Amino acid sequence: MPKSNPYDILIIGSGPAGLSTALHLAQVAPELAARTLILEKAHHPRAKLCAGGLVADAEIILERLGLDSSEVPHVDVETAHFDFAGKGLMISMPRKHTLRIIRRDEFDAWLAGKAESRGIKIREGVTVKNVIPDKDGVTVETDAATFRARVVVGADGSNGVTRRCVLPDAPIHTARVLEVIIPTQPSPKFSEFGGGQGRGREGAAYFDFFPVPAGIAGYTWDFPTQIKGQPMRCWGIYDMNIFADEKHPPLKETLAQEMARHGLDLAEAEVNAHPLRWFSPFNGFAVPRVLLVGDAAGADPLLGEGISMALGYGHVAARAILSAFTRDDFSFRDYRWRILRSPLGQTLTARWFFGHIIYALRWRWLQSALWRSLNPLIFVLAWLFVLNWGKRMR
Numbered sequence: 452m453p454k455s456n457p458y459d460i461l462i463i464g465s466g467p468a469g470l471s472t473a474l475h476l477a478q479v480a481p482e483l484a485a486r487t488l489i490l491e492k493a494h495h496p497r498a499k500l501c502a503g504g505l506v507a508d509a510e511i512i513l514e515r516l517g518l519d520s521s522e523v524p525h526v527d528v529e530t531a532h533f534d535f536a537g538k539g540l541m542i543s544m545p546r547k548h549t550l551r552i553i554r555r556d557e558f559d560a561w562l563a564g565k566a567e568s569r570g571i572k573i574r575e576g577v578t579v580k581n582v583i584p585d586k587d588g589v590t591v592e593t594d595a596a597t598f599r600a601r602v603v604v605g606a607d608g609s610n611g612v613t614r615r616c617v618l619p620d621a622p623i624h625t626a627r628v629l630e631v632i633i634p635t636q637p638s639p640k641f642s643e644f645g646g647g648q649g650r651g652r653e654g655a656a657y658f659d660f661f662p663v664p665a666g667i668a669g670y671t672w673d674f675p676t677q678i679k680g681q682p683m684r685c686w687g688i689y690d691m692n693i694f695a696d697e698k699h700p701p702l703k704e705t706l707a708q709e710m711a712r713h714g715l716d717l718a719e720a721e722v723n724a725h726p727l728r729w730f731s732p733f734n735g736f737a738v739p740r741v742l743l744v745g746d747a748a749g750a751d752p753l754l755g756e757g758i759s760m761a762l763g764y765g766h767v768a769a770r771a772i773l774s775a776f777t778r779d780d781f782s783f784r785d786y787r788w789r790i791l792r793s794p795l796g797q798t799l800t801a802r803w804f805f806g807h808i809i810y811a812l813r814w815r816w817l818q819s820a821l822w823r824s825l826n827p828l829i830f831v832l833a834w835l836f837v838l839n840w841g842k843r844m845r
């Protein structure tokens with residue numbers, strides 16, 4: 452197949468990580484952005500399994516790119532509840548929403564449109580099959596053509612081909628995640644279970660850590676959302692999967708149990724699953740000429756949050772690429788340190804650490820105490836180490 456070579460930088464994947472890398476390049480190195488092409492196997496708006504919770508850090512990074520996420524259809528959540536079996540810590544932001552919920556087909560298509568309007572080229576419907584770096588550049592084989600570039604960015608998500616090609620032996624840490632979308636108005640059958648929507652939950656998001664004592668390293672969630680303007684609820688369960696060798700209850704049954712507690716029948720909903728590759732400071736992040744961003748590099752292990760992280764990786768990667776072209780050094784030896792010392796890397800490292808601690812404390816009484824009585828401590832730790840990193844991304 453012929454090698455087409457008008458671009459110096461190829462970004463594989465146009466999710467938030469790939470698009471953020473391109474948008475940050477357009478901001479810090481417009482001459483490089485003009486020589487960048489994104490290859491995307493799907494066509495926007497494309498489906499992406501995700502609860503769509505945007506934290507404040509994501510909005511801050513977007514604002515610094517001159518983007519306003521309120522242009523995307525969304526639901527703003529006033530309060531977020533971090534509970535153990537229904538009781539615990541409530542967080543709300545003064546004069547601001549705590550969480551903004553978007554649908555990923557709409558959000559990613561909007562972001563792709565913004566990138567295109569700033570001159571970034573995206574070729575949709577092209578699936579990358581192989582990524583082969585050598586000392587002079589990278590060959591990228593796709594189902595459409597073979598490309599050659601000086602730098603490749605692997606932004607192709609948790610199951611991406613880039614990482615598998617360039618770091619085939621690297622250990623993989625993968626969380627298990629299930630999600631269901633249900634109508635806000637329950638069917639009459641649900642009211643037999645005494646529920647409807649339960650606790651008057653319309654404007655709130657709930658995280659419940661009740662599965663931890665059973666060996667599930669995570670929580671169930673319940674968010675408001677909308678589909679084509681119709682109010683819906685998004686339920687799901689996250690398991691960091693650090694006790695993979697142990698026997699524990701299946702995720703689906705655990706989610707069904709929690710939904711039943713609120714009068715909802717999981718059997719009536721379509722359950723979707725997707726793995727989530729999470730960050731460890733020991734992950735591989737780059738090889739010469741190839742960088743990984745977003746889930747390909749590693750999302751938040753503690754809560755499985757990845758949209759703000761994907762946007763933050765774009766900030767770091769664009770500067771690493773600019774530095775590589777300036778110094779004519781494409782080893783990307785310093786990319787790990789760029790990530791780890793950035794506010795993004797610091798919060799990811801803290802979440803990796805807390806994930807291993809909090810989910811290992813499996814005594815029911817201790818989990819209950821953590822979320823119900825020790826919540827000032829949790830709040831201070833979260834404020835110091837976990838939240839507000841987006842503001843510090845300079």
Ligand SMILES: Cc1cc2nc3c(=O)[nH]c(=O)nc-3n(C[C@H](O)[C@H](O)[C@H](O)COP(=O)(O)OP(=O)(O)OC[C@H]3O[C@@H](n4cnc5c(N)ncnc54)[C@H](O)[C@@H]3O)c2cc1C
Pocket residue numbers: 463464465466467468469490491492493499500501502503504505506577578579580606607608609611612628629630687724725726727744745746747750755756757758759761
């Ligand atoms: C069930 C679930 C719920 C979640 N909920 C939340 C949440 O509420 N909030 C939050 O912040 N995070 C959430 N996450 C995590 C979040 O979805 C991810 O962290 C985020 O999508 C990562 O973005 P990304 O750009 O790295 O990858 P992706 O969004 O996966 O984008 C990768 C892109 O690459 C393309 N691609 C893949 N392979 C190829 C190929 N071979 N060739 C060309 N293109 C390719 C894909 O089509 C896709 O467009 C959730 C994840 C799951 C599974």
